[in-house]
Structure formats: structure tokens, C-alpha cells
Amino acid sequence: MLNKFSDANSSWVVIRRYEIIITAIILISNLQGQLLHGQFTGPFRAGTSLFLLELYGGQLRHVDTTNVESDGSFQFNETHYPLGAYHLATSPRVRVKLYLNPEEDEVHLRFKSTLAPEEMEVLTSRENQAAAEYTSLINEQFRNEWETMQKFATLPSNDKESIREVKRQLRELGRDRKSLLQKLRRDYGETFFGRITEMNSPMIGNDLELNKQEFFSSGFLASNEFVGSSVIPSKLVEYLSIYTDQSIGGFIDAVDEILFQAVGDEEVYGLSLDFLLVFFDRQGPDELFYYLLDEYLVDERLERYSSEHTKERIAVRRMVAPGALAQDFSLPDLNGNSVKLSEMVSKNDMSLLFFWRSGCPHCMETMPKLKAIYNDYRQTSFEIIAISLDEVERDWSRAIEENDIDWINISDLKGWDSEASEIYGVNQTPSFILINREMRIEKNSSELMEVLAFLEAWRNTPTR
Structure with a gap:
């Protein structure tokens, strides 16, 4: 039996069917995700690994890896990437920035022979x-x-x-x-x-x-x-x-x-x-x-x-925080003689570890000021133990000679991989660490003026 609502009900059924179809299409599209692929048109070694890194706050996190095929093409298997900025890289220093947006179905890139921003052509992706x-x-x-x-x-x-x-x-x-x-x-x-x-x-x-x-x-x-x-x-x-x-x-x-x-x-x-x-x-x-x-x-x-x-x-x-026990190590001096930190520290009330490099401009600018401090404090049971992060002996010895340095100088000539640098977490030069006779760390700083302020207070302490 028909009534005045029959046509309306039929229309509603049709609309619902269309809504279901559209929803299914969207779901299928989401399942397909985003295709990230590309190719190198010039000479590029087949089998080279490409890493996709996600920018997360101030970090770069590994997301996915693929390899370049023999024809220069590449494609990542993962297809669901969060909205954000990414890096496509072959190494920590060779990379390009990308933007991945789930609203885009495809990111298609083309490079010549290197992974470099100036060689990247974006074939598909409005974001990029x-x-x-x-x-x-x-x-x-x-x-x-x-x-x-x-x-x-x-x-x-x-x-x-x-x-x-x-x-x-x-x-x-x-x-x-x-x-x-x-x-x-x-x-x-x-x-x-x-x-x-x-x-x-x-x-x-x-x-x-x-x-x-x-x-x-x-x-x-x-x-x-x-x-x-x-x-x-x-x-x-x-x-x-x-x-x-x-x-x-x-x-x-x-x-x-x-x-x-x-x-x-x-x-x-x-x-x-x-x-x-x-x-x-x-x-x-x-x-x-x-x-x-x-x-x-x-x-x-x-x-x-x-x-x-x-x-x-x-x-x-x-x-290496103030109050922590300083870790011991031994490094050679210019003559190749082994110098043990604890033995040097035990001879003075206060010792300053000075991490430096001959190729560091700020280190060389610091030398005259540090020499003045050394001359002023060396009679108060104070010593400087300078640890060079140089890699070439001649660079190290020339800097010592040209600056007329007469404090203790040691180095294993391993640069940033120096044993002392790794033990004390040094990631910049100059760096300074003050250690007392009992091998306790008193001060850790990258600023010489902070070291000087500490030494002045230390020298004026009545119970020192």
C-alpha cells in the first residue's frame, strides 16, 4: 500500500546506498595509503639503501628503508605515514627533505645521479x-x-x-x-x-x-x-x-x-x-x-x-656532574711517556682539565687568558692538564710551541674519538673540568670566565 511517505522513503534508501558506496571508496583509498617512490635517471649504484627518517620534535627517527633497483627506481613498502616533515637519506650527511600528507595518494620523485635538493624533481605531490x-x-x-x-x-x-x-x-x-x-x-x-x-x-x-x-x-x-x-x-x-x-x-x-x-x-x-x-x-x-x-x-x-x-x-x-668521582685515564705526552690522570691530580689541590684543538679558533683565543690564570694560580697548588683533540702530532706540537705552553700536555691524537673525550662526554672545544685532589669534580663548564670565578672563590676560602 502506497502512502505519501513512500517516495521519500525510496529516496532515503537511494541516498543511504550512495553514502555506503562513498564510504567504502574512502576506506579503500585509506587502505591503499600513500605511494612514495621515484627513480634516478643518471648513474646511481643499484642496491644503495635509502632511509626514510621522520622529523619528531628536534629528533630524526628511522621510519622505513628501501633499496635502489637496477633500473634506478625505488619504492617504499610502507604506505601509511603520519602528516609531517621527513628526510630521504643515504647517509647522515646526504639527504633531502620531504613532506608527507595522508591526503595525497602519491609522492613521485625523480633525481639525476645524486640525492640532493638541487637534483630533485617532484613529479607528483603538491606539498613537495x-x-x-x-x-x-x-x-x-x-x-x-x-x-x-x-x-x-x-x-x-x-x-x-x-x-x-x-x-x-x-x-x-x-x-x-x-x-x-x-x-x-x-x-x-x-x-x-x-x-x-x-x-x-x-x-x-x-x-x-x-x-x-x-x-x-x-x-x-x-x-x-x-x-x-x-x-x-x-x-x-x-x-x-x-x-x-x-x-x-x-x-x-x-x-x-x-x-x-x-x-x-x-x-x-x-x-x-x-x-x-x-x-x-x-x-x-x-x-x-x-x-x-x-x-x-x-x-x-x-x-x-x-x-x-x-x-x-x-x-x-x-x-661528570659536580660532586661525581672523576674517571681515571692515561694518555701519552709529546715525548710518548704515559701520563696517568690520578697521579697528576693527586699532586695538587685543584687541577683543570682543558680540552682543546689547534684548529679551534676559540681555543687559540683562550690561550693567553688561560696562561694568565695559570701564572696567577700555579703557586696555590693548581695545575692545568691540557688534552688535545688533534689528530696530527705536528699540529699539536706546533700550537704548543707557538703559544709557549708549559703546563701538562697529553693526547692520543684520536680527535673526537679520544679516550678522555669519550669518558668525559666532550662535544665542544674548549671545555673545562675542575677536579680536586680527591678526584672529585668541582666544576664543569665551556666558559673560561666561569672557571675563573670558581677559582677566585676557591682561593679565598679560608679552610682550603
């Missing part, structure tokens, strides 16, 4: 076509903005003329950036590459205090949307470089603010903490590394966001 066309333009734009902001931050407040000129430059850079980003959107529409580019844009307002107050208002630490990109590391470097006074207290205030802003998302918080540990491990001051370790890395759940490199550096840093 946009990146290929605009990355160099954006990098140049942001570099100009960054340099101008750094100049602005260091200008004395009474230099009115220079401040006016920098503000004029910032307004002009702002117009240039707006035009560039508008052109990117006009050419390629909404892309993940475009979103992270806008989020990565330096703050270029002409009021530094207002910039600092509004720095986190973009929300880059509010959710995990950008953990698969360079946004978090680059924005944190910007904040630490421009909006702190570079003092230990200033850095402490900065990391407190950063981690307060990230506290709403555990993943973002953990990755921000991991990046800050790596940053201060490499750049110093060392006090900030230990501050983060003692004040923030107190929850075991956060360790899941630390890279293996960070975990290794934490273990090494804890072994």
Missing part, C-alpha cells in the same frame, strides 16, 4: 612541489628577518636613529613576508608546508617586550599538531636567542616559561624538554643542562620522548 619552489625564498626571507631582529635586540635604547632604521626595515620585511605567503597560498592552496611556514615565521613586531609577551600566542606549544615538523625547535631557538638576556638567570626564566606553555600536552612537553637538553648540552651554559635534569626530568614517563642520543648524553653528564 610547493616546498621545492618556495623553500629557498622562504629561507632567505626568514634569515633576513632573523638577522634584523637580532640586531634590534642588541641595540642600545639611546641609539634612536638606528632603532628607527631597524623598525623601518622590519615594516618592509613584514610586507615582503605577507606578499610571499599570499603567493604561496595562491599557487598551491592550503598545504601542510604552508601551515608550518606561517607558524615558523619569526616575530618581527617593532616592540620587543610585546613580542615576548605574545610569543606563544600562536599556539605552537598548545597541541601536538606540529611535532612532526621543525616548528618547535626553530621557535624555541628564536625565543632563547632573541628574547633572553643570555645570562644563566635569563635562560632559567626562559626555559621555565617554555615548559609552562607546553604543560598542556605531554608529548609537546616531553619533546620540548628533550630539545632544550640537547640545546644546552651543545651550546651551554652547562648549568642549564643540570637545571633541566634536576628540576624537570623527574617523571619517568617523559623519558619516552627522549632520543637515544639524549639518554646517552644524560648518562655521561651525570658521571
Whole structure:
């Protein structure tokens, strides 16, 4: 029996059938995932391994591996990659950046004979076509903005003329950036590459205090949307470089603010903490590394966001923290005689381990100051034990001779693979470690002035 609802019901059934079909098509498409493949058109060794690395906070994590076929083609087997930035690499130094977006079915690349950005042609993928066309333009734009902001931050407040000129430059850079980003959107529409580019844009307002107050208002630490990109590391470097006074207290205030802003998302918080540990491990001051370790890395759940490199550096840093027992080693001097650290240390109340290289400009600039300290303190039971990370004996001996160095000089000429360098986790020169007669570490720093401040306090201690 028909009624007035019969036609409507029939239409509803048809609509539901179409919805089911469309849903099935979407599901099948999602099952197929994203095809990542390409070829080398020039000479390229068959069987070469290609590694796909995922950018995760400040880390690069291995995702997938494939090999180049005899015809120069390659294809990755995995097809479901999270939205984010990636690196295609044959080695740690040979790689190109990619963007993988699940909304795209295919990323098809073509190279000539090497895996290099200038040889990469994007055949399929709007994300990567946009990146290929605009990355160099954006990098140049942001570099100009960054340099101008750094100049602005260091200008004395009474230099009115220079401040006016920098503000004029910032307004002009702002117009240039707006035009560039508008052109990117006009050419390629909404892309993940475009979103992270806008989020990565330096703050270029002409009021530094207002910039600092509004720095986190973009929300880059509010959710995990950008953990698969360079946004978090680059924005944190910007904040630490421009909006702190570079003092230990200033850095402490900065990391407190950063981690307060990230506290709403555990993943973002953990990755921000991991990046800050790596940053201060490499750049110093060392006090900030230990501050983060003692004040923030107190929850075991956060360790899941630390890279293996960070975990290794934490273990090494804890072994060379103030109060730790210094590990012993023996290295040859210029005459080939073995010098044992503990024997040298036991002869003086305080010894300074000085890690250096003849090819390190900052090390050579430090030499006259260090010699003055040595001459001033050597009569107070103080000795310097200089460990060269050179690899060529002549370079080492020439630097000692030219600088007229008469403290203890030792080296195994293994460079960064030196036994002492590995024991004490040295990853930059110059580096300084103060050790007392009982082989206890008193101070660990990359700054000579911090060493001098410690020595002055030590010499003036009545009970020394």
C-alpha cells in the first residue's frame, strides 16, 4: 500500500546506498595509503639503501628503508605515514627533505645521479612541489628577518636613529613576508608546508617586550599538531636567542616559561624538554643542562620522548656532574711517556682539565687568558692538564710551541674519538673540568670566565 511517505522513503534508501558506496571508496583509498617512490635517471649504484627518517620534535627517527633497483627506481613498502616533515637519506650527511600528507595518494620523485635538493624533481605531490619552489625564498626571507631582529635586540635604547632604521626595515620585511605567503597560498592552496611556514615565521613586531609577551600566542606549544615538523625547535631557538638576556638567570626564566606553555600536552612537553637538553648540552651554559635534569626530568614517563642520543648524553653528564668521582685515564705526552690522570691530580689541590684543538679558533683565543690564570694560580697548588683533540702530532706540537705552553700536555691524537673525550662526554672545544685532589669534580663548564670565578672563590676560602 502506497502512502505519501513512500517516495521519500525510496529516496532515503537511494541516498543511504550512495553514502555506503562513498564510504567504502574512502576506506579503500585509506587502505591503499600513500605511494612514495621515484627513480634516478643518471648513474646511481643499484642496491644503495635509502632511509626514510621522520622529523619528531628536534629528533630524526628511522621510519622505513628501501633499496635502489637496477633500473634506478625505488619504492617504499610502507604506505601509511603520519602528516609531517621527513628526510630521504643515504647517509647522515646526504639527504633531502620531504613532506608527507595522508591526503595525497602519491609522492613521485625523480633525481639525476645524486640525492640532493638541487637534483630533485617532484613529479607528483603538491606539498613537495610547493616546498621545492618556495623553500629557498622562504629561507632567505626568514634569515633576513632573523638577522634584523637580532640586531634590534642588541641595540642600545639611546641609539634612536638606528632603532628607527631597524623598525623601518622590519615594516618592509613584514610586507615582503605577507606578499610571499599570499603567493604561496595562491599557487598551491592550503598545504601542510604552508601551515608550518606561517607558524615558523619569526616575530618581527617593532616592540620587543610585546613580542615576548605574545610569543606563544600562536599556539605552537598548545597541541601536538606540529611535532612532526621543525616548528618547535626553530621557535624555541628564536625565543632563547632573541628574547633572553643570555645570562644563566635569563635562560632559567626562559626555559621555565617554555615548559609552562607546553604543560598542556605531554608529548609537546616531553619533546620540548628533550630539545632544550640537547640545546644546552651543545651550546651551554652547562648549568642549564643540570637545571633541566634536576628540576624537570623527574617523571619517568617523559623519558619516552627522549632520543637515544639524549639518554646517552644524560648518562655521561651525570658521571661528570659536580660532586661525581672523576674517571681515571692515561694518555701519552709529546715525548710518548704515559701520563696517568690520578697521579697528576693527586699532586695538587685543584687541577683543570682543558680540552682543546689547534684548529679551534676559540681555543687559540683562550690561550693567553688561560696562561694568565695559570701564572696567577700555579703557586696555590693548581695545575692545568691540557688534552688535545688533534689528530696530527705536528699540529699539536706546533700550537704548543707557538703559544709557549708549559703546563701538562697529553693526547692520543684520536680527535673526537679520544679516550678522555669519550669518558668525559666532550662535544665542544674548549671545555673545562675542575677536579680536586680527591678526584672529585668541582666544576664543569665551556666558559673560561666561569672557571675563573670558581677559582677566585676557591682561593679565598679560608679552610682550603
